[in-house]
Amino acid sequence: METNGGYATLGLLNQEVLKIKDCIWKTKTPFASIRRIVQDERFFFKIRPGLWALKTYKDKLPPEILPVKDQPKAKQEEYSHTYYQGLIVEIGNLKNYKTFVPNQDKNKLYLGKKLSEIITVPDIYKFSYDEIIRTARTIDVMWFNERKMPVSLFEIEHSTDIHNSLRKFVELQDFYTNFYIVADEVRRREFQSKLSSQSVVLINKRVGFWSYDNVAELHSKTSELVSIESRLKL
Numbered sequence: 234m235e236t237n238g239g240y241a242t243l244g245l246l247n248q249e250v251l252k253i254k255d256c257i258w259k260t261k262t263p264f265a266s267i268r269r270i271v272q273d274e275r276f277f278f279k280i281r282p283g284l285w286a287l288k289t290y291k292d293k294l295p296p297e298i299l300p301v302k303d304q305p306k307a308k309q310e311e312y313s314h315t316y317y318q319g320l321i322v323e324i325g326n327l328k329n330y331k332t333f334v335p336n337q338d339k340n341k342l343y344l345g346k347k348l349s350e351i352i353t354v355p356d357i358y359k360f361s362y363d364e365i366i367r368t369a370r371t372i373d374v375m376w377f378n379e380r381k382m383p384v385s386l387f388e389i390e391h392s393t394d395i396h397n398s399l400r401k402f403v404e405l406q407d408f409y410t411n412f413y414i415v416a417d418e419v420r421r422r423e424f425q426s427k428l429s430s431q432s433v434v435l436i437n438k439r440v441g442f443w444s445y446d447n448v449a450e451l452h453s454k455t456s457e458l459v460s461i462e463s464r465l466k467l
Contacts, residue, residue: 234277238345239290240298242283243268243449244323244456251460264457281313283320283449284344297342310391311341314373317389317415317445319343320452321374322351327455330376330384333357338373358382361408368404373415385411387443395424399433399440406436418444 234241241249246267260266271277271285280286280299291299300309318334318341325332332352339349349355357370358381369375374387386405388398395414402412414424421442428437443451 234285234287235290238294238298240280240284240286240294240344242320242344242456243271243285243453244283244320246271246285247453247456248460251464264460268453281316281449282445283452284316295342295345298344314389314391315341315343315348317448318348318374319351320448321387321389321415322348324448324452324455325374325376325385326351326353327459328376330378331358331381333370333375333377334373335371365405368401372401383408383410385413387413387415390414390416390420395420395427396430396433399427399430399436402436402440403433406439410439412436412440413443414440415443415445415448418446 234246237245247264250267251263271279276288277285278288278291280294284298286294286299296304296308297312297315300312315338318338322332322334322343331354333354334348334352339352339355340347342348343351354375354377357366357375358377359366360377360382361369369383369386372386373389375383376385378384383405386402388401390398395416398414405412416424421444424442427433428440433440
């Protein structure tokens with residue numbers, strides 16, 4: 234964590250800690266041990282779901298990692314939005330999907346890197362007509378398969394209207410694609426209410442809801458699996 238600037242996702246720790254030479258884990262559950270260690274409040278603190286930092290670095294972290302208290306609300310929401318975009322991109326990469334984010338988001342910082350540095354599709358694939366591509370290129374995160382077709386689409390809704398994202402999904406309903414709204418758990422009921430709208434009835438069985446905690450957990454667990462597969466040379 235210290236070599237990473239004093240902070241790290243649980244997923245990054247899962248991938249990197251076990252690579253340290255001469256570090257012997259006298260446990261059959263090293264990932265559980267990592268989760269337990271970062272919760273030791275003497276040395277670590279939680280920034281947001283899935284992201285931890287060393288207490289000794291609390292006053293040294295960049296604002297996109299730990300926003301200062303007087304940071305404008307809009308800027309804090311932007312940092313949060315980009316963080317979850319980055320987690321979802323990394324999950325897609327770990328699952329060997331091709332990943333894309335909108336052009337206007339590519340220079341935003343995720344854990345010290347621009348989103349453009351972690352996505353694998355710099356220019357959206359032309360998988361359909363121009364009007365369809367115009368809608369698709371505004372989706373917060375897209376995963377593509379090896380045939381360059383969209384597999385999963387994610388819209389991150391911190392405070393904006395969920396219905397607007399659902400309308401985008403409606404326009405893309407003819408593709409064999411999973412749709413997900415990503416938001417705070419407190420918005421789940423609102424999400425369920427929006428699904429009953431007549432304008433989205435055709436896709437309401439195809440849209441899932443991921444809370445921020447769900448995203449962080451999936452990022453961590455996917456990293457665990459990749460780490461295990463790497464050690465077993467799968």
